[in-house]
Amino acid sequence: MQGNPEFMRQAVDLAVENVTLGRGGPFGAVIVRDGEVIATGVNRVTATNDPTAHAEVTAIREACQVLGDFALPGCVIYTSCEPCPMCLAAISWARMDGIFYSGTAEDAADAGFDDAFLYEEMKRPVGERKVPEVRLLPERGRESFDVWRRLMTRVDY
Numbered sequence: 001m002q003g004n005p006e007f008m009r010q011a012v013d014l015a016v017e018n019v020t021l022g023r024g025g026p027f028g029a030v031i032v033r034d035g036e037v038i039a040t041g042v043n044r045v046t047a048t049n050d051p052t053a054h055a056e057v058t059a060i061r062e063a064c065q066v067l068g069d070f071a072l073p074g075c076v077i078y079t080s081c082e083p084c085p086m087c088l089a090a091i092s093w094a095r096m097d098g099i100f101y102s103g104t105a106e107d108a109a110d111a112g113f114d115d116a117f118l119y120e121e122m123k124r125p126v127g128e129r130k131v132p133e134v135r136l137l138p139e140r141g142r143e144s145f146d147v148w149r150r151l152m153t154r155v156d157y
Contacts, residue, residue, distance in 0.1 A: 003100040007032050007078040010040070012102055015055070015080035018042040026111065027055035029079040031063040031072065031096075038075060039063035055079060056087035060094050070157060071095040081108050084115040085122065093157075 007030050014028025025043035032038065041059030045051055056079050063072055072094040081103035083091060091099060109116065126133050135141075148154060 001076075001098045003076075003078070004032070004035075007037070008100055008102055010037070011055075011078040011080045014040055014042050018055075023047055024053075025055075025113070027080050029055040029059040029077055031059050031075050031077050033072075033075040038066055038072075052086065054084065054087050056083055057090050060090055064094070073097065076100065081105075081113075084108075085118045 011028045011030045014030070015026050016028075018024050018028060019026045023042065023044070024047045025045060027043040029041045030037055031040070039059050039062035041055045041057070041062060043055045044053035044058055047053075056077060059077065060072065063075065064070055073096070075094075075096050076098040077091055077096055078100045079087070080101070082101045082105045083099060084105075088099075105115065108114070121129055
């Protein structure tokens with residue numbers, strides 16, 4: 001997989017501009033398909049009071065709207081920093097073909113954006129995680145999945 005430095009420059013420039021203009025955190029992302037920019041995104045967490053509004057997620061949301069699909073095969077993402085666990089999951093769910101990044105998770109941690117605890121948290125058994133998780137109504141837990149499996153018009157993803 002070969003990246004294009006111009007798209008990475010654009011992602012980093014978006015991140016720098018986002019901070020300089022006071023619009024949000026120091027993260028930018030560019031989604032590309034067939035050498036064409038499909039969408040861009042910047043971190044909008046504090047600007048929108050949305051903890052999921054990371055640059056990669058905002059770019060994925062825009063790309064899905066532009067392409068009219070929830071999946072982005074054939075697309076790659078250029079992101080100013082190594083994706084956090086949430087963004088990595090979103091990129092995977094979007095079925096993207098690759099990730100190019102500039103800064104590392106360590107660089108982000110040095111600036112106060114430390115997501116290492118999330119990687120550790122996911123390794124813990126459910127009952128030992130910091131945010132308590134309690135299963136309720138286990139007898140209904142499969143109900144929506146059973147209905148889903150029977151739905152003839154479902155769109156698998």
